Every structure is written in C-alpha cells, then in structure tokens.
Amino acid sequence: MARPRKPLLSRDRIVTAALALIDEEGLAALSTRRLAAELGVSGPSLYNHFATKEAILDAAADTVVTQVDLSMFGDGRDWRQALLDWGRSYRAALTDHPHIVPFLAIGPGLRPAGLRMADAVFGGMVEAGWPPAHATRIGALMRYFVTGSALGSFAGGFVGDADVYDPADYPHLGQAHLLAKHQRQIDSGAFETGLRALIDGLAVQFEALADPGTAPA
Incomplete structure (x- = not known):
C-alpha cells in the first residue's frame, strides 16, 4: 500500500x-x-x-504549561528557592508563546497540565509549612505576577526617537529612547527584581506565622 x-x-x-x-x-x-x-x-x-x-x-x-518545570516541588528545595526556580521556568514558557498568555491568564479550567501545576505549587507550599489558605494565595499571587510580566514589555513600550522625550515635558526621560534596544535585559531584570522582592516579602510573613510575636505592628 x-x-x-x-x-x-x-x-x-x-x-x-x-x-x-x-x-x-x-x-x-x-x-x-x-x-x-x-x-x-x-x-x-x-x-x-x-x-x-x-x-x-x-x-x-x-x-x-507542560513546558514549565515543576520538579522543585518535592525534591527537597527550600520553598523560597522552589518559588524562584518555578517562577523563572513559568515565565520562560510564557514568553516563548506570548500571544496565548491572555488565554492562560484566565486560569487552568479543566486543563490537566494547568491543574497539575496548581496542585504542585499548593502542595509544595503546604508541605513547607504554609497554612492552606496562605498556600492558595501564594499560588494566585505568583500567577498574577508571572502572567502579568509576560503580557507585554515595559522597555518595548518606548519609541527609539529621542526627540519624543522633550526635556521640557519629560525631564527624567532623557535616555528613554534607548530602552527598546535593551528590551530583553530590562524586562528580565525587572522580573527578577520583582520576583525576589515578592519572595522576600513572603519570607517575612512566613516568619511571622511561625512566631506571632514578630508580626509587624
């Protein structure tokens, strides 16, 4: 045949x-x-x-979503490092396919890989000692942050014409026309800065949960 x-x-x-x-x-x-x-x-x-x-x-x-690495939830990594590694892998998958991000931002629905990811993150946080309600919020927070970062480019939103940024109108944007040329570096750096700040903030909350006497006034 x-x-x-x-x-x-x-x-x-x-x-x-x-x-x-x-x-x-x-x-x-x-x-x-x-x-x-x-x-x-x-x-x-x-x-x-x-x-x-x-x-x-x-x-x-x-x-x-199947491209996102979930191995950090269950291999003994500290929860802070697990969130860092997962957040980076998650963003990498989304930035490889930016046009589908608005659909993914809606939530996992009944999609198996999306549900497995939600299960892994929630389970990893609970096993690390987070109360279930907080673990749910962390999963939601990370999704908001990662998908938001992949929806568009901050640096790419500036045009390359220096004349647009008249110092009389925008006294602090004298180098803004150069941002788009360094889009990848700036956007990746902004994501990394935000991710670390987010996890540092969660670490403070985690310590407060372990010792209520340390909670901020």
Whole structure:
C-alpha cells in the first residue's frame, strides 16, 4: 500500500499547528477553517479529534504549561528557592508563546497540565509549612505576577526617537529612547527584581506565622 502523501491527522499534529498559528499571528487567527487549511485537510476532519475550536485552544494552552518545570516541588528545595526556580521556568514558557498568555491568564479550567501545576505549587507550599489558605494565595499571587510580566514589555513600550522625550515635558526621560534596544535585559531584570522582592516579602510573613510575636505592628 502506498504511503499517504501527508502525515495522518492526529491530536498532536493539530495542537502543534494551532500553537504555531497563535504564536505567529495571535489568538484571533485561530479558526477551524484556517487550521484545517494549514494542515491541508477538510475542516470537519478536525472534529474527529476535538469537539470544538475551544477544545483545540485548551490543548494548545496546556501544551505551553507542560513546558514549565515543576520538579522543585518535592525534591527537597527550600520553598523560597522552589518559588524562584518555578517562577523563572513559568515565565520562560510564557514568553516563548506570548500571544496565548491572555488565554492562560484566565486560569487552568479543566486543563490537566494547568491543574497539575496548581496542585504542585499548593502542595509544595503546604508541605513547607504554609497554612492552606496562605498556600492558595501564594499560588494566585505568583500567577498574577508571572502572567502579568509576560503580557507585554515595559522597555518595548518606548519609541527609539529621542526627540519624543522633550526635556521640557519629560525631564527624567532623557535616555528613554534607548530602552527598546535593551528590551530583553530590562524586562528580565525587572522580573527578577520583582520576583525576589515578592519572595522576600513572603519570607517575612512566613516568619511571622511561625512566631506571632514578630508580626509587624
């Protein structure tokens, strides 16, 4: 029997094509018609693998989350180092696929990888000694911070024209036109500064929980 000219359609092939389309053109570009065209198949054939377009989007989003390292929750690392390492891995996965971040920011829904990540973080914090309510808040706080950092670029929001920043109007923005050239360095540095400040603040709270007498007035 002759081999088919194109690879057989599969869930993995559909998800890979969907994520590539989102990466290149954004969430609005994803439709079953466009995806079918990219795959060289008829639209209805997609429904043999996914019931709806939303299910394809869920699977594509979950594929991104599977790239996040969760090994630090359970390998003996201190909870502070675990949050640092997880936060960095989480942001790296999102910045590799920035167009899907707004969808991921909604929450894990029923997506398995998203739920496994939430379970790992919550479990890691509880095992470290955080009360369950605080562990839940930490997971939420980290998600807000990481997804927010991946939604856009601070440095990239400034134009490269020095004339825009007239010192008469903006006396402190004389170097702002240089920010976009150093976008990656500035944005990564801002994330690292914020992540460390966040965890340092949590450490103060953790000590106060262990010894209520040290709680700030």
